[in-house]
Amino acid sequence: MTTYPSMPQSDTTKIQVMPSFCIGDRIADALETYRALFTDSRVEGILQPDPAGAIVAADLTIHGSTLNLLDGGGSLRPTGALSLLTNFDPGVLPGADEYLRSVWQGLSDGGEVLMPLQAYPHSPLYGWVKDRFGVHWQLMLTDPAGEPRPFLTPSLMFDRLETATALRARADHAQVFAGVAPEMTGLGHAAPYPGQGSRAGVAGVGGEREVGAVGAEPGPDVRVMFSEALLGGTHVAYMDTGVELDMPLNMGSSMLVKAVGQEQVDHVWTMSADPDTEVCGWMQDGFGLSWQVAPNNIHELLQAPGAMARMQQMKKIDIAALAELA
Known part of the structure; x- marks a missing residue:
């Protein structure tokens, strides 16, 4: 069995925000699987109260983005309402197309494909899969001419058909994190569904602009196909689904804040x-x-x-x- 370092004390100078997934007692198996699939990955540390027992928590960094795995016990399992949008940028990753396909094959093994890997209007190669640990991944080949994105972006999906939720959640979250890390918090691109207005420009991040101070920002009652924010240095995506899905938010997928x-x-x-x-x-x-x-x-x-x-x-x-x- 691979030996991992103990969970280190986090950076004492800044807040950390990351997605967290409850996958039961399969953390060791997941770490081995993810480390084998992603070429740039490392285990930052584990929590293992009994050296001969199961790992109960672990932080894993993949291409510079960190996620947390947790043994929540009981019936807690991840939900697709919080997935990992995984950006394969050919301008950053040589052979991004082949790399994406290789990762897709590994994540699909024993998992469940929700959207097949193929071309879509938003990407020449995209697919959505729930892996065998229950974690949801959206793999996407991105445009190298576009704005740089982190490799992993926690993606929140709201299927409350009667209300527009994504922009309200994004605004509330950004307002809170602006109070503790203003230089690492701000609003980014928002793309409303057709017929609900347009969005131009990107919000500034940091002390130069107030969070949300963008002239073309859609109102909170506008439903969006995609929007994003920077919360304490972590990019988070928000979207309203437009269709009813049986993927409610639950404690199996959460956001972890190390304050x-x-x-x-x-x-x-x-x-x-x-x-x-x-x-x-x-x-x-x-x-x-x-x-x-x-x-x-x-x-x-x-x-x-x-x-x-x-x-x-x-x-x-x-x-x-x-x-x-x-």
């Missing part, structure tokens, strides 16, 4: 919309998206005797209450 200090934990926690969902650093926002909000030194704090038991009694994590046990 720098209690003030950032408190600020991000203001997104919580349902006190009944608040448990052990988890909460749910008003759009149904689950968030894990923890200090970036949480694994260090949990080494103290009694720290895990104390954290399990918390809703929002209290750093001082854990630190006093050290």
Whole structure:
């Protein structure tokens, strides 16, 4: 069995935001599979309380983008409402077409194809697959002349047909993260469905512009085929599906925030919309998206005797209450 480093303390100078997927006790298998498929991948660290037992959490970086794998126990499994938009840019990755096809074959093995790999109006080569661990991937060959994108972009899909949700969720999320990382937060491109107006330009990111200060920004009641935001340095995509899908958001797919200090934990926690969902650093926002909000030194704090038991009694994590046990 491959030996991985323990979960390191995160960068203490900046907030980190990443997608997280509950895949049960199959984390070790998933790490081996993903590392074999992606040419630039590394395990940043694992959490394995019993050296002879299962890995309960892991951070994996693929071509510079990090995701978290979690053993949520019970019946928690990922949902297609939070997928990984995977950009194969020929201008960045030599042989991007062949590389995409190779990754597709590996992810499809034992998985389920939702959209076959072929040409679509938005890409000459695109496909959607749920792999055998339940994680949803949208693989896309991108235009090398287009604006650069990270290799992995967490993609949120809302199928609330009676309302336009994506832009409202995007605006709320960006507003919160602008309060803790304004230089790494902003709004990007938004493409409304036909007949609902047009979008020109891209929002600035950082202190030079207020979040959302773009003249042609669609109103919050406009349904979009695609839109994006930068949240604490992580690109996130938002879309309204336009059709009803049986892929509701759930705790099996969440966004993990590694915050720098209690003030950032408190600020991000203001997104919580349902006190009944608040448990052990988890909460749910008003759009149904689950968030894990923890200090970036949480694994260090949990080494103290009694720290895990104390954290399990918390809703929002209290750093001082854990630190006093050290």
